[in-house]
Every structure is written in C-alpha cells, then in structure tokens.
Amino acid sequence: MLFEIWQKIVRTDPDQVALRDLASGQSWTFGQLHREIEAPIHHKPAIVHAQGHTADFIFAVLRGWRCGAVVCPLEPYQSPTAMPLPPAPCCHLKTTSATTGAPRAIAFSAEQLAADAANIVAGMGLRPDWPNLGVISLAHSYGFSNLVLPLLLHGIPLFLAPSPLPEALRRAAQAQNDLTLPGVPAMWRAWHEAGVIPANVRLAISAGAPLPVGLEQAVFRAHGLKVHNFYGSSECGGIAYDAAATPREDEALVGRPLQDVEVGVREEGLLFVRSRAVGLTYWPEPSAQLEHGRFQTSDLAELDHGQIYLRGRAGDLINVAGRKVSPAVIEQALRQHDAVAECLVFGAPSDNVDRTDHIVACVQASRGSTAGELKHFLLAKLPSWQVPREWWFVESLAPNGRGKISRAQWKDKYLQRNGRKNASR
Numbered sequence: 001m002l003f004e005i006w007q008k009i010v011r012t013d014p015d016q017v018a019l020r021d022l023a024s025g026q027s028w029t030f031g032q033l034h035r036e037i038e039a040p041i042h043h044k045p046a047i048v049h050a051q052g053h054t055a056d057f058i059f060a061v062l063r064g065w066r067c068g069a070v071v072c073p074l075e076p077y078q079s080p081t082a083m084p085l086p087p088a089p090c091c092h093l094k095t096t097s098a099t100t101g102a103p104r105a106i107a108f109s110a111e112q113l114a115a116d117a118a119n120i121v122a123g124m125g126l127r128p129d130w131p132n133l134g135v136i137s138l139a140h141s142y143g144f145s146n147l148v149l150p151l152l153l154h155g156i157p158l159f160l161a162p163s164p165l166p167e168a169l170r171r172a173a174q175a176q177n178d179l180t181l182p183g184v185p186a187m188w189r190a191w192h193e194a195g196v197i198p199a200n201v202r203l204a205i206s207a208g209a210p211l212p213v214g215l216e217q218a219v220f221r222a223h224g225l226k227v228h229n230f231y232g233s234s235e236c237g238g239i240a241y242d243a244a245a246t247p248r249e250d251e252a253l254v255g256r257p258l259q260d261v262e263v264g265v266r267e268e269g270l271l272f273v274r275s276r277a278v279g280l281t282y283w284p285e286p287s288a289q290l291e292h293g294r295f296q297t298s299d300l301a302e303l304d305h306g307q308i309y310l311r312g313r314a315g316d317l318i319n320v321a322g323r324k325v326s327p328a329v330i331e332q333a334l335r336q337h338d339a340v341a342e343c344l345v346f347g348a349p350s351d352n353v354d355r356t357d358h359i360v361a362c363v364q365a366s367r368g369s370t371a372g373e374l375k376h377f378l379l380a381k382l383p384s385w386q387v388p389r390e391w392w393f394v395e396s397l398a399p400n401g402r403g404k405i406s407r408a409q410w411k412d413k414y415l416q417r418n419g420r421k422n423a424s425r
Contacts, residue, residue, distance in 0.1 A: 116237030
C-alpha cells in the first residue's frame with residue numbers, strides 16, 4: 001500500500017525537487033528518487049533498518065516498502081535489537097523514547113502510518129511549496145511522521161540540514177524562499193537566543209517536549225512568528241495541534257485534537273486516544289495500554305471546550321505528606337520568572353518520614369538569582385507546600401537527542417550528588 005501511494009506521487013510530478021541533502025549539495029527529483037531504488041532485488045530482507053540523517057535513510061525506507069520488508073528506523077547510535085519478526089499486517093516498528101521506562105518497539109500497519117501522515121498534513125497545513133527543513137531526527141516518531149511520511153506519501157519536499165546548530169540553520173535556510181521548520185523547544189530557544197530564526201519560515205512547529213509559553217511569546221515578539229505546539233506520542237502519532245495565530249497564554253494548553261483523532265479522560269485523569277493512526281501493539285510483549293485502536297497515555301489531562309490541557313504525567317506525581325502535586329504545575333509557574341531559562345522539578349525521598357517526598361527544583365538561570373528570590377516568587381503563585389524545599393542551580397539542562405529533558409536522569413544525578421539512593425525504585 002505505501003509503495004503504491006509513493007508511485008502515484010512520483011507520477012504526479014516526477015521532475016519536482018523532492019529531496020536535498022544540504023551537507024553534500026546533492027538533490028533528487030521525485031523521479032530520480034524512484035530510480036535510485038529501482039535496481040533488481042536479489043535478496044529480500046525481512047527487516048530494513050533506516051539510519052542516519054542523509055538521503056540513505058529515505059532510500060532505505062523506499063527499498064523496504066518496495067520489497068515488503070518491515071521498516072525499523074534507528075538513531076545513529078542505536079544497534080538493531082534481536083527480536084522475533086512481527087506478523088502481518090505489521091510493516092513498521094517504532095522505538096519509544098523511554099520517557100516512562102525502558103524503550104519498547106511498537107508495531108504499525110501501512111494503514112496506520114498513512115492515517116497519521118494524513119492527519120498531520122491536513123491539521124498543520126503542510127504545503128509542497130513550503131518544503132520541510134529537516135533538523136530533527138528522521139528516526140524519531142516526530143521526524144518520521146512530520147518529515148519522511150509527508151515527503152513519500154504527500155509530495156512535501158524535504159531539505160536535510162547538516163546540523164540544528166544556529167549557524168547551520170542560518171545557512172540551510174538560504175536554500176529556499178519559503179520553509180516549514182519543525183523543531184523541539186531546546187532548538188527554538190537556541191535559535192532565538194542566537195538571533196538566527198530565518199525570516200523565510202512560514203510555518204514553525206515545536207514538539208517532543210512541552211514548549212514554554214515565555215519562549216513562544218518571545219519568538220513572536222521578535223519575529224512575528226507563531227511557533228505552533230504539537231503534541232503526539234510514538235504509540236499513536238499526532239494527537240493535538242495548536243493552530244492559533246497568536247501565542248498561548250497557558251503553558252498547559254497543547255491544542256485541539258487532529259482530524260479523526262478522538263480523545264477522552266478517564267476518572268483518574270489519564271488521557272486516552274482513539275484513531276486510525278493508533279499502533280497495532282507493543283512488540284514482542286503486547287499490553288492492554290495499546291490495543292484495538294486505543295492508546296492509554298500516562299499523561300494527566302483536562303479537556304475544556306475541545307482543547308487539551310496537560311497536567312503532567314501520572315508517574316511523576318510528588319507525594320508531600322499525602323498531598324500530590326505534578327512537577328509540571330511547579331515548572332510552569334517557575335518559568336514565568338525572568339531569571340529562569342529552564343527548570344526541572346522532581347520529588348526526592350525526605351528525611352522526614354511524615355513528608356514522604358520533598359520537592360527539588362533544578363534550575364538553569366539566565367541571570368544571577370537565588371533560591372530565596374525564586375521561593376518568594378512561587379509563594380505568590382502556589383500553595384506553600386508546593387514550593388520546592390531544595391534548589392540546585394546548574395549551567396545547563398541539556399536535552400537528549402530527541403529533545404527531551406529526562407526527569408529520571410536528573411533525579412538520579414541529584415541523588416548521587418547528595419550521596420543518596422533512589423528510594424522510589
């Protein structure tokens with residue numbers, strides 16, 4: 001099915017530029033891309049691993065589709081994991097980002113991948129005359145759904161940038177008059193602070209982690225550019241998109257559900273998703289969390305007038321003397337202080353057994369600040385019991401390769417720094 005859709009794209013406009021590798025200077029039309037993978041296939045592999053950030057990734061996906069193999073994208077540092085081959089109709093395996101535990105593989109059918117691409121292209125308004133500038137990982141669910149599938153199933157050209165670094169972005173943006181630029185919050189912050197956000201970006205998207213409202217508003221003030229927040233999950237593709245023309249006021253808002261995506265909230269506050277894009281199952285160990293076109297997320301959420309507001313993750317809740325608070329609530333309040341460039345909040349075992357946990361704030365400051373100043377600021381916004389008792393100022397809260405700041409990793413660093421064991425394990 002997927003290769004047949006690709007063939008229709010090729011026949012529609014074979015001479016249109018489809019792919020540019022800005023590092024090598026090479027480019028391919030849709031017709032040339034197709035000819036690259038036309039060589040006879042003498043040995044049909046059962047599984048194809050697409051890897052890297054070059055045209056070879058695209059070639060590998062197309063060859064996999066052509067020979068009916070299961071395609072499994074991998075990051076450059078990943079090695080293939082030994083596992084049994086999933087049965088039909090699986091044609092694709094994603095690897096989760098391990099936000100809530102060990103990485104797992106997710107099986108998808110062709111119909112599910114096509115549905116996700118259709119939802120994203122329609123919901124975001126992706127256009128062939130606004131090529132995607134590829135700075136995010138092609139292997140990650142976000143990059144595969146926003147860059148690879150729109151290219152191969154909808155004819156949206158893709159220009160691969162050699163790096164997301166500010167100077168590389170500035171040079172890459174010169175390749176086209178009008179561009180769509182998907183990034184992650186850490187990238188948008190670096191681009192904004194370096195003053196290199198291109199004037200020819202017509203559509204700006206951020207996903208992979210919550211986009212701070214202050215950053216969104218700062219980019220809008222400086223460039224008149226609205227960065228649209230996109231919320232999705234490896235298990236089900238795109239979930240919601242903030243299509244508004246002006247910046248959000250509430251950081252918890254992630255937008256409205258994409259077309260053909262149904263959401264709801266269970267009694268305990270957890271968001272669930274139903275759509276034709278929801279994956280088949282976890283592989284090789286299925287779970288009731290993902291089955292029959294329904295995905296149960298770990299995100300705490302509220303629905304209001306058709307919009308989704310995220311209130312943190314169930315596993316991140318901090319228990320303070322029997323009262324529970326989401327770190328996201330504290331982080332959203334703390335980011336409103338002008339001295340806070342980035343922050344991360346988590347619970348650590350308390351020496352006082354009556355308290356269970358105490359709240360720790362890890363802060364990357366944009367200017368000189370003190371714990372006292374930040375505590376005073378939060379006391380005007382939050383109940384006193386939600387104000388962190390311990391403060392850790394760091395030079396940088398660097399995200400990982402997928403644009404996420406790992407709460408678990410920073411909590412472990414904090415505990416090791418203080419010579420304590422993680423009692424929550």
